Amino acid sequence: QVQLVESGGGLVQAGASLSLSCATSGRTFSSYHMGWFRQAPGKEREFVGVISANGGSTYYAGVVKGRFTISRDNAKNTVYLQMNSLTPEDTAVYYCAATKIYVVINPRSYDYWGQGTQVTVSS
Numbered sequence: 001q002v003q004l005v006e007s008g009g010g011l012v013q014a015g016a017s018l019s020l021s022c023a024t025s026g027r028t029f030s031s032y033h034m035g036w037f038r039q040a041p042g043k044e045r046e047f048v049g050v051i052s053a054n055g056g057s058t059y060y061a062g063v064v065k066g067r068f069t070i071s072r073d074n075a076k077n078t079v080y081l082q083m084n085s086l087t088p089e090d091t092a093v094y095y096c097a098a099t100k101i102y103v104v105i106n107p108r109s110y111d112y113w114g115q116g117t118q119v120t121v122s123s
Contacts, residue, residue: 003024004112006115021081022080030053051079067083095115
């Protein structure tokens with residue numbers, strides 16, 4: 001069992017940066033690839049990016065590539081999402097999730113989910 005807890009969300013202005021964290025419990029964190037998703041009101045959950053279990057590889061959705069960076073610290077059982085040049089279109093609840101399959105963008109392929117953290121970007 002893996003428990004995930006996101007933090008770091010908040011309200012920022014367009015153009016600002018924000019860093020999210022996802023702390024996990026369990027001794028198997030380093031065996032999971034970790035993804036980030038987001039969901040805006042009235043929209044389906046959207047893939048943001050994923051990092052491989054050893055942190056050596058990442059893959060991003062086109063809409064965030066070049067602006068968002070995912071990293072992880074397996075010693076701290078934590079994965080991060082650094083978001084730069086935020087726009088109002090980035091407003092959503094952001095979720096981290098764990099999967100044994102790399103690379104997958106389908107939320108159904110992820111085994112464990114956090115509760116989400118709200119990111120709001122004002123114009």
